Amino acid sequence: MLQRIQTVYLLISAGISAGLIFVFHLWTNASDVQVFVKDNNLYLGLFLASAFLSLVSIFRYKNRKSQFVLGRLNIILNFILLGLFVYQSLNLSGEADVSEKGIGILLPIFSIVFLVLANKAIKKDEDLVKSVDRLR
Numbered sequence: 787m788l789q790r791i792q793t794v795y796l797l798i799s800a801g802i803s804a805g806l807i808f809v810f811h812l813w814t815n816a817s818d819v820q821v822f823v824k825d826n827n828l829y830l831g832l833f834l835a836s837a838f839l840s841l842v843s844i845f846r847y848k849n850r851k852s853q854f855v856l857g858r859l860n861i862i863l864n865f866i867l868l869g870l871f872v873y874q875s876l877n878l879s880g881e882a883d884v885s886e887k888g889i890g891i892l893l894p895i896f897s898i899v900f901l902v903l904a905n906k907a908i909k910k911d912e913d914l915v916k917s918v919d920r921l922r
Contacts, residue, residue, distance in 0.1 A: 860901050
């Protein structure tokens with residue numbers, strides 16, 4: 787059952803969390819140096835954990851409830867990551883660290899959108915299976 791639409795959504799989310807983090811920068815320092823995710827181990831670990839959860843969720847297709855729970859955990863992880871980015875960009879005194887924000891800060895938002903779409907499709911499949919079981 788790897789041909790379901792939630793697999794596509796989860797693959798896109800894993801691609802955002804594992805691939806695009808090396809393409810887009812998070813912010814630019816006051817000295818005009820672009821900061822990427824690979825420069826901070828905490829952000830790198832959280833992004834790779836999100837990608838890992840997405841991939842594990844793809845291969846849990848036989849157990850839709852655990853797939854749904856893994857999706858929820860992944861959404862929470864991405865919200866934590868987004869909160870860390872907001873904290874990093876707002877808690878600085880003046881122009882200390884972040885001079886200009888990059889598009890990399892928005893990557894958790896895109897990942898959350900695709901994870902919500904995947905969870906919606908998983909829920910739809912679960913409801914379909916329950917309705918078929920009622921007819922038997």
